[in-house]
Amino acid sequence: MIDPRAIVDPSATLAPDVQVGPFSVIGPGVEIDSGCIIESHVVIKGPTQIGKHNHIFQFASVGEATPDLKYNGEPTRLVIGDHNVIREGVTLHRGTVQDRSETTIGNHNLLMVYAHVGHDSVVGNHCVIVNNAALAGHVHVGDWAILGGFTLVHQFCKIGAHAFTAMGSAIGKDVPAYVTVSGNPAEAKSINTEGLRRRGFSKEQLATLNKAFKLIYRRGLRLEEALASLEEMAVNEAALTALIDSLRSSERGIVR
Structure with a gap:
């Protein structure tokens, strides 16, 4: 199940049925539960905990240390739930001790090409983060939210459950649950009726x-x-x- 051209640190813990593609690198402190597929050229650094039935595509960077200047190498982590799809080029950073010490991705989420989830952010369940959308540090995204392509979310902002952000939205304040926003700066337009x-x-x-x-x-x-x-x-x-x-x-x- 593990391609011989992959590099898996001896201290990493992988369930017996985890598939790892060629040239992927899985570092120390990584835990991957059953049913996961790690495609080729994926880098996963620890401490990172990955749940069941996740599919991570090529060139994703999972569990890298944050570039936050306050970070000094403290032991923080990334936790990913179950049934997530993490597409090509996605970047997911670990937390900082100044906040939760943990970045959290829930269950049944789709993170599309080149999406970014910054340190200490929390993504709920059944969310879609579309191509090139980026969450700065400390962002909270509620269940069923959809972030359109190239959405930018300022640090410490909250995106409510079932909210929708249009393509290119620049969000510097909280988006209430159910609300659709668009523009730079983002403005509330309507309820996410559809x-x-x-x-x-x-x-x-x-x-x-x-x-x-x-x-x-x-x-x-x-x-x-x-x-x-x-x-x-x-x-x-x-x-x-x-x-x-x-x-x-x-x-x-x-x-x-």
């Missing part, structure tokens, strides 16, 4: 979320005023909880 419809949200839920979007962005309300109205609406609509939570947890302010 994405939510594909995930089974009902017409009634979509109508409620569109009403919530207008409360936040179209009525001229202060955020606290909009939140008060949203919390009243949430009594009858659980889907609003993720939106309210993303607004309450924002520390950089939200995109407008």
Whole structure:
């Protein structure tokens, strides 16, 4: 299962069925669980923990030390969950002791060509990070978010669950759950209606979320005023909880 032209450090731990292609390098402190496929010319450095049934394509750099100038070689790590697809040229950096000491990728994510996930970032589950999108350090991406090609996310920003960023978006503030943004700097445009419809949200839920979007962005309300109205609406609509939570947890302010 391991090509003889690959280099695997003796201290690395690979499940018996892990496939490793030619010229890949797997360093010390790397753990790879069952069902994973590592294509040719992949570099994986530790400490890195990779779960089950991940497919990592050629020229990806996984678990490299961060270029953050505060990093001084401390033992930090990268943790990748299950069923992720990591395409060609993706770069994933380990964490720093100044934050979580860990970069985390959840489950069932697709990271497309040349995507970058910076140190201490957290990517949830079922996310798509499209070609050349880049997350700076300390970024949090919620479940089911989609980041369009060439999206740039400033450090410490949060992308809410089910959010959508259009191609070339430059994000310097938090994106609330369910919201579609575009532009440089990014601006909120609408609820991610098509994405939510594909995930089974009902017409009634979509109508409620569109009403919530207008409360936040179209009525001229202060955020606290909009939140008060949203919390009243949430009594009858659980889907609003993720939106309210993303607004309450924002520390950089939200995109407008």
